Amino acid sequence: MSTELEGLLRALLSEPSRLNRLAPEQERGLLASLRAIETAERTPDLGRASNEPVAAWGGEDLLTIDEAAAALRVSQRWLYRHARTLPFSRKLSRKVLRFSRAGIARWLATKRA
Numbered sequence: 001m002s003t004e005l006e007g008l009l010r011a012l013l014s015e016p017s018r019l020n021r022l023a024p025e026q027e028r029g030l031l032a033s034l035r036a037i038e039t040a041e042r043t044p045d046l047g048r049a050s051n052e053p054v055a056a057w058g059g060e061d062l063l064t065i066d067e068a069a070a071a072l073r074v075s076q077r078w079l080y081r082h083a084r085t086l087p088f089s090r091k092l093s094r095k096v097l098r099f100s101r102a103g104i105a106r107w108l109a110t111k112r113a
Contacts (some may be wrong), residue, residue: 032109050063061101062090068099072108 008030013016022030069076080097083089088103 007028025063062098063101065097065099068104071104073099 008026030094063071065076065079072079079086079089079099083091083097086099086107088100088107090098090100092098
């Protein structure tokens, strides 16, 4: 969680009446951040077995095409066709495509908003 979001949440908890004075863009940003957190907590493993090693790219947990398709409830074919436009896809080499777990959670949160 960002320090700005943390500060805003602390201020709102200490004085809930400040919620009425939030600017619309602050309110939208707060809701999007909270939805992303909620989505990440609701789907913490996205199909990974607890004893499986964690693949990493830039410190992120990456999913295979099977895992990402299951998490997004789409076909593998759909993922391959749209990989270039999805902000959470990572092309590791010519034949290796992976998907950021955190990126999927953020993307889903914006789609449900």
